[in-house]
Amino acid sequence: MAMLEVKDLHVHYGVIEAIKGISFEVEQGEVIALIGANGAGKTTTLHTVTGLIKPTSGSIIFEGKDITRTPGYKIVPMGMAHVPEGRRVFAQLSVYDNLMMGAYTRKDKNEIKENLHMVYERFPRLEERKTQMAGTLSGGEQQMLAMGRALMSQPSIILMDEPSMGLSPIFVNEIFDIIKRVSQSGTTVLLVEQNAKKALAIADRAYVLETGMISLEGDAGELMHNDAVKKAYLGE
Amino acid sequence: MSFVAHLINGISLGSVYALIALGYTMVYGIAKMLNFAHGDVIMIGGYVVFVTASGLGINPLAAIIVSMAACTVLGVTIERVAYRPLRGASPLAVLITAIGVSYLLQNVALLVFGSDTKAFSNVVTLQNLELFDGQLIIKSVTIVTVIVSIIIMVGLTFFVKKTKIGRAMTAVSEDQGAAQLMGINVNGTIAVTFAIGSSLAAVAGVLLCSAYPSLTPYTGSMPGIKAFVAAVFGGIGSIPGAFIGGILLGVIENLSKAYISSQLADAIVFSILIIVLLVKPTGLLGKKALEKV
Numbered sequence: 001m002a003m004l005e006v007k008d009l010h011v012h013y014g015v016i017e018a019i020k021g022i023s024f025e026v027e028q029g030e031v032i033a034l035i036g037a038n039g040a041g042k043t044t045t046l047h048t049v050t051g052l053i054k055p056t057s058g059s060i061i062f063e064g065k066d067i068t069r070t071p072g073y074k075i076v077p078m079g080m081a082h083v084p085e086g087r088r089v090f091a092q093l094s095v096y097d098n099l100m101m102g103a104y105t106r107k108d109k110n111e112i113k114e115n116l117h118m119v120y121e122r123f124p125r126l127e128e129r130k131t132q133m134a135g136t137l138s139g140g141e142q143q144m145l146a147m148g149r150a151l152m153s154q155p156s157i158i159l160m161d162e163p164s165m166g167l168s169p170i171f172v173n174e175i176f177d178i179i180k181r182v183s184q185s186g187t188t189v190l191l192v193e194q195n196a197k198k199a200l201a202i203a204d205r206a207y208v209l210e211t212g213m214i215s216l217e218g219d220a221g222e223l224m225h226n227d228a229v230k231k232a233y234l235g236e
Numbered sequence: 237m238s239f240v241a242h243l244i245n246g247i248s249l250g251s252v253y254a255l256i257a258l259g260y261t262m263v264y265g266i267a268k269m270l271n272f273a274h275g276d277v278i279m280i281g282g283y284v285v286f287v288t289a290s291g292l293g294i295n296p297l298a299a300i301i302v303s304m305a306a307c308t309v310l311g312v313t314i315e316r317v318a319y320r321p322l323r324g325a326s327p328l329a330v331l332i333t334a335i336g337v338s339y340l341l342q343n344v345a346l347l348v349f350g351s352d353t354k355a356f357s358n359v360v361t362l363q364n365l366e367l368f369d370g371q372l373i374i375k376s377v378t379i380v381t382v383i384v385s386i387i388i389m390v391g392l393t394f395f396v397k398k399t400k401i402g403r404a405m406t407a408v409s410e411d412q413g414a415a416q417l418m419g420i421n422v423n424g425t426i427a428v429t430f431a432i433g434s435s436l437a438a439v440a441g442v443l444l445c446s447a448y449p450s451l452t453p454y455t456g457s458m459p460g461i462k463a464f465v466a467a468v469f470g471g472i473g474s475i476p477g478a479f480i481g482g483i484l485l486g487v488i489e490n491l492s493k494a495y496i497s498s499q500l501a502d503a504i505v506f507s508i509l510i511i512v513l514l515v516k517p518t519g520l521l522g523k524k525a526l527e528k529v
Contacts, residue, residue: 052413076419088414090407101407104400105419153419 003028009058018044020212031189033199036209042192046159050082051075077105081155085162087146091135098134102152119148140171157188164195196233200224242494248378250486251385255440256463257478259433265473266409266429272334275460276341281307281441282451304438311434345453356445381443389479465509471522
């Protein structure tokens with residue numbers, strides 16, 4: 001059984017149907033990329049999975065449990081973290097407090113401390129700036145903070161929405177390196193990206209979203225050589 | 237000596253405004269809404285103390301605790317019934333609802349307690365402080381009001397900055413969606429905020445009625461508006477801002493009454509607000525909205 005199973009999901013904004021019946025699966029340990037143009041419904045899909053938006057119909061099964069109607073705040077402790085588009089760090093809280101917000105639903109202080117140590121090891125820059133207000137960090141640092149914050153909930157799956165958006169090329173490479181390492185450490189990754197080339201390079205499988213529907217799916221390596229994908233998303 | 241007396245009375249009145257303003261500012265900071273019924277919760281708190289202390293004859297301190305509990309329940313109920321269904325609705329709809337709740341509370345009080353002024357007996361029955369051979373008399377209620385306000389302000393600042401639920405409040409105030417992604421129960425956090433604001437309103441109600449011992453269904457209305465002004469004056473959303481705004485407002489009002497004109501006092505207070513907002517639109521301690529990089 002797949003770790004995350006989305007079946008025939010429909011989402012409306014008022015009368016507009018943003019997601020028109022998509023289904024996809026994420027297996028334990030995989031990196032899955034969701035690619036597509038602006039407005040294809042990638043962010044809406046992630047928001048629906050983590051409970052920020054309620055779907056009109058369809059179902060979302062996470063580790064055997066139906067979470068379609070579960071309030072978002074109850075999904076986090078089940079082991080799902082979401083790094084939202086645009087980072088959305090808490091600007092008025094320190095880097096440290098932001099990371100601790102990530103561990104909000106956890107109780108064991110020692111485990112949280114260990115986890116914090118692990119995040120600082122992965123992102124040394126966050127430790128250097130732990131007392132700084134998150135709003136004063138650069139875009140790339142904020143992205144690292146958003147990722148570190150998500151890792152503080154000790155997720156079994158992490159959803160990332162456009163992690164490379166608006167970053168300098170050096171940071172983009174660094175962020176993709178980090179995603180690779182997060183995956184290697186055993187966390188399942190569902191990645192939404194406009195940078196299709198980079199996303200396909202690190203993904204196991206991928207889904208192509210087009211105006212609320214999945215138009216293509218398959219092995220990431222194969223999709224990279226698919227003519228339609230090349231033309232529409234890889235700029236070749 | 238009379239100047240000092242006016243100043244101290246102003247600080248005392250200002251402390252009451254500050255307590256009410258704290259409720260406004262916390263709710264605004266976290267739920268991004270103006271709870272115009274807040275002033276009327278004060279009035280209800282006053283009546284609860286009146287009924288339990290003067291009517292049933294229970295210990296004033298116990299009466300205050302009963303009143304705080306009643307206002308907490310009232311505040312949370314208002315939020316649950318009137319405001320929560322409108323989350324995500326236009327701010328105007330929420331504002332109109334808040335004004336509606338305000339009138340509702342006033343008219344329920346009118347129905348239950350009648351329109352006649354109730355003589356509120358001062359619950360602070362300590363010795364007045366006499367200084368300089370009786371030239372300067374500071375009423376005990378004045379001293380208690382100032383001390384209580386300072387304790388509450390410090391306590392609240394500590395609560396928001398240092399406790400887990402307090403940091404959750406900051407997170408919700410910044411970004412409700414991101415807060416939810418941390419596993420924070422946004423509705424629960426907003427309810428806690430209303431509970432705190434309303435229990436502070438009960439304390440403010442008692443202190444207000446002890447200093448100005450007349451209670452009508454409209455008692456909370458004007459102080460409510462002035463405290464709202466104080467919150468805006470100090471920078472809405474900021475806890476120390478509400479405190480400073482409240483104290484300044486009370487002092488300006490009292491000194492204007494004493495030295496300029498008691499009729500013009502409110503006009504002067506509101507003019508100063510307008511000037512402050514022209515010069516610094518975010519209020520004295522208000523933060524500029526942080527831009528996302």
